[in-house]
Amino acid sequence: MRIAHFSDLHYGTRTLDEAERCFGAAIERAVAQGAQAAVMSGDATDHALDLHSPAAARLVERVRRLADHCPVLLLQGTYSHEPPGTLDVFRSVGGRHPIHVADRIQQVALTREGDWIASPQWRFGALPVRAVALFSCLPTVNKATVAATAGATHAAQAVGEQLARLLRGFAPSHRIARSRGLPTIGVSHGTVFGCVSEHGVPMAGFDHEFTTGALFAAEAQAFMLGHIHQHQTWAQQGLAGAQLIGYAGSIGRFHYGEEGEKGFLLWEVGTDSACCTLEPTPARRTMDIVFEGRPDLDALREAVARQDIAGASVRVRWTVAEEDRGSVDRGAIQRILAGAAETKLEGRIVPVVRTRMAGISRMARMEDKLRAWAQVSEVNPEPLVRCLAALEEATPEDIAADLLRERDAETSP
Template sequence: MRIAHFSDLHYGVATLEEADRCFGAAIDRAIAEGVEAAVLSGDATDHGLDLHEPATRRLCAQVRRLADHCPVLMLQGTFSHEPPGTLAVFGLLGARHSVHVAERIEQVALMAGGRWLPSGGWRFDAVPSGARALFTCVPTINKAVVAASVGATEASEAVGEQLALLLRGFAPTNRRARVQGVPTIAVSHGTVFGSLSEHGVPMAGFDHEFSTGVLFSAETQAVMLGHIHRHQLWEQDGAAGRQCIAYAGSIGRFHYGEQGDKGFLLWEVMPEGARCELVPTPARRTIDIVFEGRPDLDALREAIDRHGVDGSHVRVRWTVADEDRHAVDRATIVRLLAGAAQVKLEGRIVPLVRARAPGISQLASLAEKVREWARLVEVDAACVLECLESMQQATPAEIAERLLARRGSSEEAMAEEDLFEHEPCVVAEMVA
């Protein structure tokens, strides 16, 4: 059976243009390839959508177009992206073929004529007669429910243990289907231990739902996963035939710094094995230009010539000290990147660290406070106290006359020496 596997469409207000362009192109290609079924493995929406929103209308129109060509299976994804009940409307589209929404743990048989037959319980006791393919559906697990049962500290481990038992429990039915010549597919949404995120970060921790061994234990030929936005796969040959686990990745590029191609998977699933191929979509191109200090405009021009930013989404990042924050020429950067589709400027400001003198506010006089400050920063307080006394006893005009006279008499000497080293009291008066 030839199956198109889409995932992580993330239709939303901010993502609509990218999601719809890429999903539309993917549907065109899937129809041209003559796929016999389509799977959406979670996170079709980026957040809860109202029915009147353009993203809702566009997603419904695209799913309807896909369902006019072949049966469609939609799996519940992450609750923060797809609040429970979000997908129910897609089962009402009334296309040429039916859309089945898998919101619970179940098995679903694809019957002749494109009809979906769900199991009454969590699995079929026997493979339905006339089934063309058998799908094992494990949507996102609500960890809050598990935590309420076993406690928050034990929830992650308990989820992994129960999913391992569950997937092994599907094996007998999938084994019978394979003997009868029926292709078997598992569809789920979650994190595989050791997988890589779209930014190249290994997903290692105790709160991830699956391991490859647990997924292979269900004995399906194909395992179609969602949630991680980077395409990757694992294969093994064994008693269950040639098995393949794969993330389709996100349909488009929704964040800066994402690695790898974006697209959907074109699967060929047989009773004895499965294989898949990534079909790229016209995802947007993103470029990161990073400076350790203040942006160097010459280096920026070289990067623009090297990468060719026309039509791309460009992010420029830099790190500067707090006193240099206003020295960054943002206007020139934007002007140099005028050919980009979008420019995002991100400056990281390193704040000034000032030493504090504990208890200084409790001192009685200003002179005492100055002495305490000078002790803390290890400087001579005499010069500062002298200037403080001058400010209290002389008028501003008198201070200015004295300062100018002192500067005039020492002008020749100060030309070759550091101002702070030669005449610290003059400097202190200037600051005052």
């Protein structure tokens, strides 16, 4: 079975242009490639959306376009992106083919007629006779519920253990489906231990939902994942045949610094094998130009001359001390980057740290105060004491004349 796997669309007010351009192109590509079913593995929205918002309207229209071509399965994603109930509207969206919303742990069979049949419980007692493919759905886990039951300190471990048991529980159904010649597909939304984020960071904490071993133990030929925005796969050849786990990655490039291609996966899933290819989408180009200190406009012009910024989203970052924050010419930077589709200026201000000297206000002599300050600040007080003496004993004109004589002496041959 040929299945189009989309994930992390993140339709929202801020992300609408990128999501719409990329998802629209992906749907047309999936239709042209003859996808027989479509899976959306979570985070279709970037945040809670009002139904009258442009982002919601465009998302519904796109999913309807997809459902006019093939059956569609939508999985519940992260609650902060897709609050519970967000996907309910798609249950009522008409199309030539049905849309199934998987917002609970369940198995779903796709029938010869192109209908979805959901298991009454978390898995089928007996597979539907008309099934042509079996999907095992594991939506986002509510860790708060687990924490309330197992305790906050044990929640991460409890989630991993329970999900591993659950995934093993899907295996018998997948074996039966395989014996009947049916493709078996797992669909979930979460983090695999050891996966790499879109910024190239390995996800190696102890609070991640899955391990590759637990996912392979479900004995599904394909496991389609969402949540991580970087496309990546893991393969295993064993008693269950050739198994493949894959993140589709995000449909577009929603943040600066994201690595790798963006797109959707086109899967070919058989009874004992699975493979997938990444179909790229027209995601935006992003560029980062970083200065350790104040932005050097000449260096910025050279960077722009070396790279094509036309149509790209460019971010310029710099770090300056607090007293130099007003010296950055943001207008000049914007003018240099005029050819970019979008510019983002991020300045990091290093605050001035002042060290206080207890009792300094009670000292009578200015020289004593100066020496106390120098001690706390760890500087040599003698040059400062000489300057203080000059200020007390000489007139401003005499001090200026002395400085000019010293300068002339230094510059004379």
